[in-house]
Amino acid sequence: MAAALPPVSGTLVWYYTICPRECWLMCHQLNPDEDDPNIEYGRFLQDQAYKREKKEVGLGANRIDFIDAVGGELVVVEVKKSSRALESARMQLAHYLLSLEENGVRATGELRFPDERRREAVILDDQLRKEVEQTRAAVRRLMVQPQPPPVKRIHWCRRCAYAQFCWA
Numbered sequence: 001m002a003a004a005l006p007p008v009s010g011t012l013v014w015y016y017t018i019c020p021r022e023c024w025l026m027c028h029q030l031n032p033d034e035d036d037p038n039i040e041y042g043r044f045l046q047d048q049a050y051k052r053e054k055k056e057v058g059l060g061a062n063r064i065d066f067i068d069a070v071g072g073e074l075v076v077v078e079v080k081k082s083s084r085a086l087e088s089a090r091m092q093l094a095h096y097l098l099s100l101e102e103n104g105v106r107a108t109g110e111l112r113f114p115d116e117r118r119r120e121a122v123i124l125d126d127q128l129r130k131e132v133e134q135t136r137a138a139v140r141r142l143m144v145q146p147q148p149p150p151v152k153r154i155h156w157c158r159r160c161a162y163a164q165f166c167w168a
């Protein structure tokens with residue numbers, strides 16, 4: 001019997017927006033070498049370690065870095081070491097905001113890049129809600145595909161943990 005696929009988490013949304021093939025490999029537990037700090041997966045794990053110092057909040061399959069209260073409003077904070085994958089981080093945070101909304105909690109979001117002394121507000125408006133719903137649906141469709149999407153060279157390949165697997 002095939003192993004059960006994981007629920008759509010913020011992490012998978014993040015991977016999907018980087019590279020659908022990488023997302024498929026991750027959600028089928030074909031894990032890359034974790035030890036190379038020069039590859040994106042290594043960086044991702046560093047991000048996770050960085051975050052564990054914070055107070056994470058669990059929400060289903062999601063691990064939210066922390067939730068702040070600013071002027072009576074809830075602010076979901078996602079901390080990243082770098083803004084290089086800004087669009088992916090934005091979609092990951094939008095997924096958290098939508099997950100909270102589905103549980104009756106309204107919140108805004110903020111991406112924080114402390115090493116860059118930078119913050120970006122993320123508001124779940126109609127446009128972003130539509131984008132994240134489409135992304136979730138695409139991740140679900142991807143999960144049940146029997147094979148990964150074909151290789152397609154993108155700028156992330158250079159530092160991707162699967163580069164050897166994809167391009168050897």
Ligand code: SF4
Pocket residue numbers: 019020021022151152153154156157158160161162163164166
């Ligand atoms: S090497 Fe490129 S195509 Fe392969 S999983 Fe990584 S980013 Fe995707």
